[in-house]
Amino acid sequence: MSDRDTSQDQRLNVTQLFQEHYDALFRYLVRLTGDGDLAADAAQEAFVRLVERPPQNRHLRAWLFAVATNVVRDTARARARWLKLLSGSPDRAPMGDVLPAPDASAESEERRKLVRAALDRLSWKERTVLLMREEGFAHHEIAVAVGTTTGSVGTMLARALNKLSAELAPTSESLR
Amino acid sequence: MSSLVGSHLSEGDLVRYMDRQMDREELRLSRAHLAACADCAAHLDALQKRAALVSAWLGEVKVAIPDEQRALAMAAVQRARFRRRAVPWISRGAMQAAAAVLLLLTVGFATPPGRAFVGSTVERLSGDPPGPLAERLLDLLGRDPQADAPPPAPVTAPPPGARRDSAGPAAAAGPAAAGRTTPNPAAAARLPEGMSAPVEFTPTGNYVLVRFDHHQREGSATLWIRDARQASGQIVAGKRNETLRPTGDGLNVANQRSSRAQYTIIIPTRYRFVRVKVGNAPETTISVSRAKQDWVWTVSLADGGPD
Numbered sequence: 001m002s003d004r005d006t007s008q009d010q011r012l013n014v015t016q017l018f019q020e021h022y023d024a025l026f027r028y029l030v031r032l033t034g035d036g037d038l039a040a041d042a043a044q045e046a047f048v049r050l051v052e053r054p055p056q057n058r059h060l061r062a063w064l065f066a067v068a069t070n071v072v073r074d075t076a077r078a079r080a081r082w083l084k085l086l087s088g089s090p091d092r093a094p095m096g097d098v099l100p101a102p103d104a105s106a107e108s109e110e111r112r113k114l115v116r117a118a119l120d121r122l123s124w125k126e127r128t129v130l131l132m133r134e135e136g137f138a139h140h141e142i143a144v145a146v147g148t149t150t151g152s153v154g155t156m157l158a159r160a161l162n163k164l165s166a167e168l169a170p171t172s173e174s175l176r
Numbered sequence: 177m178s179s180l181v182g183s184h185l186s187e188g189d190l191v192r193y194m195d196r197q198m199d200r201e202e203l204r205l206s207r208a209h210l211a212a213c214a215d216c217a218a219h220l221d222a223l224q225k226r227a228a229l230v231s232a233w234l235g236e237v238k239v240a241i242p243d244e245q246r247a248l249a250m251a252a253v254q255r256a257r258f259r260r261r262a263v264p265w266i267s268r269g270a271m272q273a274a275a276a277v278l279l280l281l282t283v284g285f286a287t288p289p290g291r292a293f294v295g296s297t298v299e300r301l302s303g304d305p306p307g308p309l310a311e312r313l314l315d316l317l318g319r320d321p322q323a324d325a326p327p328p329a330p331v332t333a334p335p336p337g338a339r340r341d342s343a344g345p346a347a348a349a350g351p352a353a354a355g356r357t358t359p360n361p362a363a364a365a366r367l368p369e370g371m372s373a374p375v376e377f378t379p380t381g382n383y384v385l386v387r388f389d390h391h392q393r394e395g396s397a398t399l400w401i402r403d404a405r406q407a408s409g410q411i412v413a414g415k416r417n418e419t420l421r422p423t424g425d426g427l428n429v430a431n432q433r434s435s436r437a438q439y440t441i442i443i444p445t446r447y448r449f450v451r452v453k454v455g456n457a458p459e460t461t462i463s464v465s466r467a468k469q470d471w472v473w474t475v476s477l478a479d480g481g482p483d
Contacts, residue, residue: 018253022246027239036245044249051256112237134234139197154188154197158223161191165226168233 018047021061024135025068031131033072034116042071062141069128069145118167126160129153185209185216190223 022043029039046068055063119127125146132142139153148156185193185206192198193206210217283290298310 014253014257018250022249023241026241026245030239031234031237040245040249044252047249047253048256051253051260108236108238111233115233115237130230131234133195134231139192139195150197151188154191154195155186157191157195158187161223161226161230162187164230168229 014047014051017050017060017064021064022047025064028065028131028135029068029072031119032069032127033076034120038072038075042068042075045071059141062137062144065132065135065137066141066145073124114168118164121167122160122163126156126163129156130160130164133157184213185219187219187223190216190220194220194224194227 025043025046026039029042030036033039033042046064049067050060050064057063122130125148128146129142132145137145139157140150142153143150146153146156189198189206193203193210196203198206210220284294294313298313301310
């Protein structure tokens with residue numbers, strides 16, 4: 001295979017990776033941070049780093065999510081948003097508010113706020129492992145992203161599920 | 177594995193079981209335990225319901241992704257890809273090696289101390305006389321407007337009645353000690369009396385420092401610098417009405433008989449030879465190493481000894 005072919009393949013791969021994973025990454029980051037601008041910046045930065053310093057491993061999707069998670073964390077710290085993210089306020093901009101769907105109803109808006117508030121009560125690691133699980137990542141990939149052992153991911157996930165469901169269950173009964 | 181045998185499954189184990197994150201053996205043991213343990217089975221069931229509830233809530237919350245954001249991100253990726261293609265890939269090790277070589281060349285050839293070190297090393301290693309390659313390298317190190325100048329006039333015989341100055345061991349070694357050859361007693365013997373040999377190499381500054389000390393006879397001592405367009409003098413110590421006057425062909429030093437001044441004349445470097453005329457004594461020539469361009473020469477303008 002010539003250099004030109006290799007270059008074209010790499011170009012196609014990057015484009016393909018972007019098309020396949022950008023939306024999921026952006027959605028994950030919005031849920032993680034509740035900040036659409038921050039999510040867009042982090043997602044973009046992850047793909048730029050993929051081009052500039054491509055990883056050696058083949059788990060590019062997990063790598064993208066891990067990089068974007070780190071970017072969000074570092075950026076949030078730098079912007080002094082970190083405490084705000086951790087403390088979480090039910091009244092703050094809820095997930096999806098920055099980018100409301102055109103057909104968003106009042107009911108879905110209320111649910112979004114409730115989920116956002118419940119997520120904000122989780123710790124950063126609990127929120128990360130929970131949202132990465134929702135995106136279908138294996139435990140060892142989640143462990144790399146949050147900097148922990150594979151074995152402890154299950155425990156963290158159980159804690160996060162219990163917390164979040166405890167927050168949402170009463171609301172769920174009232175809304176259904 | 178031990179936690180899966182004989183005791184209840186932990187919540188972490190249940191999540192790993194639920195998410196199919198166990199290896200085959202763990203899975204077999206967990207299945208066996210769940211089949212026999214109603215508590216763990218109920219716990220697993222509750223956990224699965226909670227996970228489904230959370231997934232449902234998260235799934236219901238739609239996150240709209242504006243096309244503008246996606247387009248901006250894609251444009252940034254394209255720019256990054258363009259930058260990456262524009263810069264040829266060079267390994268970090270190769271870049272570090274190139275930087276080290278560049279640094280060595282810069283220090284070795286573009287700075288006076290570096291040239292002095294490289295030149296002296298070449299001189300030491302090349303023997304006397306240097307070989308053709310060493311000559312070329314020394315030419316490169318000392319390339320200057322005088323590079324093609326004809327050799328200087330031979331050193332003249334010492335005037336009668338003159339004496340050697342005692343400026344130290346290096347002073348007795350003759351000009352060759354500061355030049356590109358090893359100390360040569362014969363050359364030192366040809367020095368005019370009243371003039372010492374170069375005594376010190378100073379790698380700092382872009383100047384040749386010529387130091388006159390001892391007692392100076394009345395009249396003038398003229399430094400002739402081949403092809404010099406500029407020359408200046410500066411008395412740095414012991415001034416006693418000495419005057420330093422740049423001339424068309426060098427620097428004229430007018431001194432007082434009674435002077436004991438020790439002063440330094442600063443002349444531009446990059447000259448191979450410095451001609452020095454002491455009073456009425458014949459002119460002599462001091463060769464400057466092609467490699468070493470910063471020197472201190474002590475020239476004693478003695479007039480029959482100390483007062």
